[in-house]
Amino acid sequence: MPLFPGSLRARLVLVFTLGASAALIFCLILLYVLFARQLTAALDEDLTQRSGDLATAVLQGDLGAVRRDPLAQLYGPDGALLAGSPSLADRRLLSAAEVGTLPGRTFSSRALPSRGHVPTRQLSQRISHGRVLAVAVSSRPMRNARERLASVLFVAAPLLIGALAVADWLIIRTALRPVRTLTREASTISSLETGTRLPRVPGDDEIAELARALEDMLARLSVAVERERAFVDDASHELRTPIAVLQGHLELALATPGHPQEVRRSLRTALAEAGRLSRLAEDLLLLARERAGSLVVHHEPVDLLDLVHAEAGRLGSAHTVRVEVAGDPVVVLGDGDRLRQVIANLITNSDAAGAGTLRLTTAREAGSVILQAADDGPGFPPDLLASAFERFVRGDRARTRGSSGAGLGLSIARVVVTAHGGTIEAANGPPLGGAVITARLPAGGP
Numbered sequence: 308m309p310l311f312p313g314s315l316r317a318r319l320v321l322v323f324t325l326g327a328s329a330a331l332i333f334c335l336i337l338l339y340v341l342f343a344r345q346l347t348a349a350l351d352e353d354l355t356q357r358s359g360d361l362a363t364a365v366l367q368g369d370l371g372a373v374r375r376d377p378l379a380q381l382y383g384p385d386g387a388l389l390a391g392s393p394s395l396a397d398r399r400l401l402s403a404a405e406v407g408t409l410p411g412r413t414f415s416s417r418a419l420p421s422r423g424h425v426p427t428r429q430l431s432q433r434i435s436h437g438r439v440l441a442v443a444v445s446s447r448p449m450r451n452a453r454e455r456l457a458s459v460l461f462v463a464a465p466l467l468i469g470a471l472a473v474a475d476w477l478i479i480r481t482a483l484r485p486v487r488t489l490t491r492e493a494s495t496i497s498s499l500e501t502g503t504r505l506p507r508v509p510g511d512d513e514i515a516e517l518a519r520a521l522e523d524m525l526a527r528l529s530v531a532v533e534r535e536r537a538f539v540d541d542a543s544h545e546l547r548t549p550i551a552v553l554q555g556h557l558e559l560a561l562a563t564p565g566h567p568q569e570v571r572r573s574l575r576t577a578l579a580e581a582g583r584l585s586r587l588a589e590d591l592l593l594l595a596r597e598r599a600g601s602l603v604v605h606h607e608p609v610d611l612l613d614l615v616h617a618e619a620g621r622l623g624s625a626h627t628v629r630v631e632v633a634g635d636p637v638v639v640l641g642d643g644d645r646l647r648q649v650i651a652n653l654i655t656n657s658d659a660a661g662a663g664t665l666r667l668t669t670a671r672e673a674g675s676v677i678l679q680a681a682d683d684g685p686g687f688p689p690d691l692l693a694s695a696f697e698r699f700v701r702g703d704r705a706r707t708r709g710s711s712g713a714g715l716g717l718s719i720a721r722v723v724v725t726a727h728g729g730t731i732e733a734a735n736g737p738p739l740g741g742a743v744i745t746a747r748l749p750a751g752g753p
Contacts, residue, residue, distance in 0.1 A: 316479055323475040328468045335460045342456055346449040347428070351414055354430040358442045362434050378419075378427070378444060382406045384437030400441040401431060409439055416446065426450060485514050489521065553577050604726045605642040608751050611676060612636045612669045614643060618650040619667060626658040628682070634669035637676045640751025645723045652716035653680040653744055660684040662741055671750060675729075680744040686735035687742050695733040696721040717744070724748065 364372035380391035386403025412432040418424035508518035560573040662684030
């Protein structure tokens with residue numbers, strides 16, 4: 308059986324009740340002690356006043372004042388009883404030995420020998436000629452008052468503790484009610500209800516802050532879910548077209564076995580679509596690895612200018628855009644294969660946009676290496692510029708040459724540049740008046 312209840316509300320009630328009970332019991336004990344001391348001080352004050360009056364009378368030779376006092380006795384230096392209250396008869400407040408050893412003025416509590424041994428509070432003090440005056444008062448009323456107070460406190464303490472427990476439970480239940488509401492509403496939200504929001508919690512306390520944080524988290528998750536849905540929809544759409552073309556041409560090849568030229572034409576088209584499918588699958592795999600944080604990027608010194616020259620020469624014959632390479636030899640610490648992919652995507656993107664000339668420039672600037680791709684094409688549409696690096700984003704068909712690309716080139720370029728610790732941005736304008744892509748990578752050498 309656990310020592311503490313599993314419910315947070317029950318644990319808080321238990322802890323608060325125990326703490327409040329300990330404080331309450333301490334205060335009640337302190338009240339009892341202070342009350343007892345106050346009663347004792349009142350008795351001592353009364354004894355002091357009586358003793359002072361009797362001492363004055365004795366010094367004036369009036370021993371009758373001692374006999375008229377309810378509880379008082381006067382002793383000689385040898386301990387002999389000189390005068391005393393008739394109510395004491397032969398009983399002594401002080402023994403002869405105590406009279407001889409009395410150091411001075413002394414308060415004491417003792418039981419007076421009689422029926423039931425009456426408790427008393429006593430003041431003894433030396434006066435002139437070695438005589439000792441003892442004055443006493445019954446302390447039974449004080450003891451009775453303390454016992455009554457103890458009884459009242461003994462009964463009141465459990466009632467107060469119970470009231471504290473109920474008050475704690477009500478306060479904590481009220482304080483945690485928004486948490487219960489948030490929990491109930493959150494448990495009903497599913498992935499199919501991305502637009503559902505949690506109820507607003509008023510105030511500026513910790514629970515309201517938690518509610519706002521959860522609301523912000525739901526908003527971010529909603530955006531992420533919508534992006535994933537759009538990604539799946541776009542990927543499905545992009546995969547459907549080449550698969551349909553591939554299937555159609557394979558069926559055509561099977562349907563015309565007696566026409567070798569038609570079969571070869573169909574197989575070449577199917578092969579091209581298969582290559583497109585392979586590239587699309589590789590691009591989607593790269594994006595998925597980046598999302599999962601498992602994209603592997605090797606870091607080794609790479610001459611970026613040589614890499615741009617090599618890639619421009621390799622792809623120059625496959626595209627209609629004329630590629631110009633300029634700049635200074637610069638070295639980056641990165642993955643050559645991934646950087647080739649970035650350069651290839653920049654060339655393909657300009658070619659698809661209808662640019663006649665693409666200028667690739669490398670430079671060094673403030674500890675960074677810059678790779679800029681500027682073309683003389685129509686540039687990015689104004690409504691597309693902010694989302695140019697999003698997945699499956701493509702411009703209007705009127706601005707392109709009817710490219711069948713999936714719109715992943717710039718998105719992959721951003722993923723690769725970011726994986727290298729760099730940044731990439733898009734703009735329109737000089738030096739050629741078209742689209743301008745600028746990637747900044749950490750320098751890897753002199």
